[in-house]
Amino acid sequence: MYTTTKNQIIINDLSQFNILQILKSGQIFSYDIVGDKYYVYSADKKAIVNQTQKMCVIQTDDVDYFVNFFDLNKDYNNDKMQILEKYPNLKEIVEFGYGIRLLNQDKLEMFITWVISANNNIPRIMKAVKYIRVNAGEKKQDYYTFPTLEKLKELDEKFFIGAGCGYRSKQLKKLIDSLSMKTIEEYDKLNTFDLKKKLESLSGIGSKVADCIMLSAYKKADVFPVDTWIEKMFHTYFNSKENNRNKIREELVNTFKNYSSYVQQLFFYYMLNNK
DNA sequence: GCCCAGGGATGCG
DNA sequence: CGCATCCATGGG
Numbered sequence: 001m002y003t004t005t006k007n008q009i010i011i012n013d014l015s016q017f018n019i020l021q022i023l024k025s026g027q028i029f030s031y032d033i034v035g036d037k038y039y040v041y042s043a044d045k046k047a048i049v050n051q052t053q054k055m056c057v058i059q060t061d062d063v064d065y066f067v068n069f070f071d072l073n074k075d076y077n078n079d080k081m082q083i084l085e086k087y088p089n090l091k092e093i094v095e096f097g098y099g100i101r102l103l104n105q106d107k108l109e110m111f112i113t114w115v116i117s118a119n120n121n122i123p124r125i126m127k128a129v130k131y132i133r134v135n136a137g138e139k140k141q142d143y144y145t146f147p148t149l150e151k152l153k154e155l156d157e158k159f160f161i162g163a164g165c166g167y168r169s170k171q172l173k174k175l176i177d178s179l180s181m182k183t184i185e186e187y188d189k190l191n192t193f194d195l196k197k198k199l200e201s202l203s204g205i206g207s208k209v210a211d212c213i214m215l216s217a218y219k220k221a222d223v224f225p226v227d228t229w230i231e232k233m234f235h236t237y238f239n240s241k242e243n244n245r246n247k248i249r250e251e252l253v254n255t256f257k258n259y260s261s262y263v264q265q266l267f268f269y270y271m272l273n274n275k
Numbered sequence: 276g277c278c279c280a281g282g283g284a285t286g287c288g
Numbered sequence: 289c290g291c292a293t294c295c296a297t298g299g300g
Contacts, residue, residue, distance in 0.1 A: 228282090
């Protein structure tokens with residue numbers, strides 16, 4: 001579905017890639033839209049995405065990184081078929097987010113970002129992450145990198161309050177103190193159950209934030225983060241009054257199994273962008 | 276002024 | 289275990 005050159009990725013199959021849908025599906029908080037160009041930032045890297053009716057061109061200094069970032073070796077059309085075969089009533093939702101893909105993002109950046117996301121809204125999450133990049137990151141040509149863990153450890157609670165993180169600032173400071181790059185990488189070896197227990201033991205990370213980190217940074221497919229939007233969706237589309245989010249999550253994961261994370265993104269995108 | 280946003284920590288039974 | 293309450297911040 002794609003070809004590469006030294007500093008370009010060219011996508012011809014737009015039946016399963018739409019950059020605007022990907023950016024608006026709530027899995028990434030570091031990007032800028034300028035005119036018809038999309039600037040995507042991950043850790044210390046940048047990609048410029050230009051999508052037209054016929055093709056999509058991604059410009060970057062690190063082609064391999066963004067091939068993995070956009071999960072380009074996965075066939076999402078096959079997943080859609082498998083999902084619709086079993087759940088034909090999801091047709092509208094699957095087609096609405098036809099171009100969504102699950103991003104493989106930077107682990108450290110996701111730890112920090114998802115803790116900030118708790119009981120927050122997307123514009124303010126983006127604003128806080130940008131503040132952290134601009135005031136603690138390293139300036140590249142025309143953007144700022146996400147700070148290294150070493151740099152994050154130098155920041156105090158006041159810095160995060162200044163970033164607009166509110167009462168999560170204390171949790172962030174405590175979380176950062178407890179992290180090491182070694183353990184962050186070693187978590188990669190754990191299965192979903194064990195990884196979730198580890199993540200939930202960290203400051204600022206509960207059930208939902210753990211699910212989001214596992215979805216966006218650890219390639220876990222059998223997770224279904226339940227936030228306020230998914231809860232509303234569950235009440236509407238599953239005709240339920242259940243308000244225990246852990247019970248909702250359990251039922252959804254039992255239903256969608258290894259398609260859980262993908263279906264969750266499709267639902268979230270539909271809830272926020274439809275009408 | 277109230278309610279809400281991709282919830283988590285804490286305490287209490 | 290389940291449950292209630294509190295937590296900061298800004299927009300609608």
